[in-house]
Amino acid sequence: MTDIAAHLPPIRWWHSRGVRRFMRHHLALLGFAMIALLVLACVLGPYALPYDSLHIDMRARFAPPLSGHHYFGTDPLGRDLAVRLLMAGRVSLLVGFSAMLLSTLIGTLVGVTAGYRGGWIGAALMRTVDGFLSFPSIFLVLALAATLRPSPMMITVIIAVTSWMEVARIVEAEVRSLREREFVQAARMVGLSGRHIMLREILPNATGPIIVAASLTVARAILLEAYISFLGYGIQPPLPSWGNLLNGAQQYLASAPWLAIIPGAAITIAVTSFNFIGDGLRDALDVRDDHI
C-alpha cells in the first residue's frame, strides 16, 4: 500500500480540476493579475513616489497629469494625486476585503442554520433575508453611516451588515439540498451533534458557491464604499479612499477633469477585475459540471 503511494506523483493543489479550469478562463486570469498588480502598487507604490499623500503644496495646485513628477496631476490643495490614489487604494481594498469576510461569515452562519434547521427557524431567517433585500442598499447604508460614527471599521461593519443576504440565500439552498443526502443521514445515525453535521459534514460541500459569492461580494463592497464616500458619509478626509477622492471632483469638472476621471477608473478596474474573477470561479468551481 505504502509502496504504491510512494511511486505515484504527489498530488498538489494546483493539479486540481478547479485550478486548471480557472487558468483556462482568460478574463478571470486577467482580473487576478490586475488585482495582484493593484495590491502590489498600493502597498509598495507610496514608498516609490517622491510625495507624501497629505503634503500640501499651494504652488502646485491643479497641476495636470504628467507635469513634472506629478504623474496623475495634483488636487485643489496641490497634493499629488498618484500617491493619494494608492493610499486610497489601501483603504478601499482593505474595507472591501474585510466587509466581504464579515458578510460571508454572517451569510454562511444564517444560511447554514436556516437550511439545516428548516421549520419555523429557517422560515423566519429567510424572511429576514427577504426583508433586508427589500431595502435599496444605499438608503440603508447611508441611514446607518450618517447616524453611527463613520470610522473605517464602522463603514466595514455597515457594508457587511447590508450585504450578507446573497450568501445566506446561496448557502441555504445548497444546505437544504444536501440535508437529506445519505452521508448526512449516516452522520446523524452515528449520533453526531447538529452543529458538527452543519459545520463539518455539510458546509465543506458548499464551499464552491460560497467562494464565488464572496468574490462578487468584494466587488459590491468596494462599489458601496465608493458610493457612500463619494456622497460624503463614508471614509472621512484626510484619510483618502477611492470614493472620497471623487467627493469634490464635480465642481472642478471643467477645469480639472482628471480629478474625477482617474479615481473613477481605478474603482472601475478593481471592481471589474473582481467580477471577472467571480465569473471564472463560477465556471471553475461549478461542482455540477464534474458529473458530466
Next chain:
Amino acid sequence: MPGFLLNRFSQSIVLLVIVSIIGFTVLNFMPGGPLAQFGLDPGMTQKDIERLAEQLGLNRPLWIQYFDWAWRLVQGDWGHSFRDGTPVLAVIGRHLFATLLLMGTSTALAIAIGSWIGIRGATHRYSLFDYCATIGAMVALSVPTFWFGLVGIYIFTLKLGWVPAGNMYTIGDGSVPDYLHHLILPSLVLSLVHVAVWSRYMRTATLDALSQDFVKTARAKGLSERRILLKHVVGNALLPMITLAGVQLPSILTGALVTETIFTWPGMGRLFLDSLGYSDYPMVMGLLIFSAILVVLGNLVADILVALVDPRIRLS
C-alpha cells in the same frame, strides 16, 4: 387565481412587517433617539427631555413602542419634517413624480437597448458581437454610476454642449421638449447597469425559447427566421423579464439616488441626502421605509402581471 393572489398578498404583508421591524431597529440606532432635535435646544434641560419622553411614551418597553409606531405608519401618520414641520408623507409625495419619471424612462431605455443586445447576442451566438456584449456587460456592471455620470457631463455638457448638466427643467420654460432635453443624460446614465443586466438575462431567455418545440414547429411550417423571432421567441423571452423588473427595483432606486445627486434632480434620492445633511431623522426614516414599501409593492405587481399573462404560473 384567487388562491394565488391571497398567497402572494399574505407574503407581501409578512414582508412589510419584517421591513418595518428592520426600520424600527435603525430608528433606535439614531443618536439621541427620536428626541434628538430637543437635545440641541438650549431652552430644554435634561429633566424636560425626560418628562417629554414619559409623555410620549418613550420609556415604555420597546415592543410596545414598535406597535405604536407601526400603527401610526399604517394610519399614514409618518411624523413631521424637522426642517419645516410639514408631514413627511406630503413631502415624499411632492418628490415622487421626479423619481418615477427618471426611473420609468431609464427602465424603458434599459429594456429596449438590453433586449436588442440580448436577442442579437442569442441569434448570433459566439460571434464578435456576442463576445463584446458579454465583456461589455460585465464592465458596465462594475462602473460606479456617479463616475459614469461625471464622465457623461464632461463629454456631453462641457465638451459637446448637447445637454444641460442638471435640473429637471429650465426655470421659466418647463415645456415637454425642455423636460425631455433634461431627461436624456440622467436616464441614460441610470440605465447603464440595467442594460447590462437585461442583456444578459434576455440572451439566456432567448436561447431558452429558441430551443423549444414550438420554434421547431414554426420552422417546419416554413416561417421566416425574422417572423419566428418576433412572433414566437421574443414574447416568450420577455415574460420572465417582468419578474426581473421587480427584482431590479432596489438597485434602480440606489442608482436613482446617486444620479439625482449628480444631476440635481429634485427626486426622492436627493431629498434623502438633503435630509441626512440636516439630520432630519423623521424624513430619513420615512424615505427608508417608503423605498422598501415601493420595492415590496413593485414585486407584488410584477408577480401579479406575470400570473395574468402566463397561465402556467397562476395554475401551479
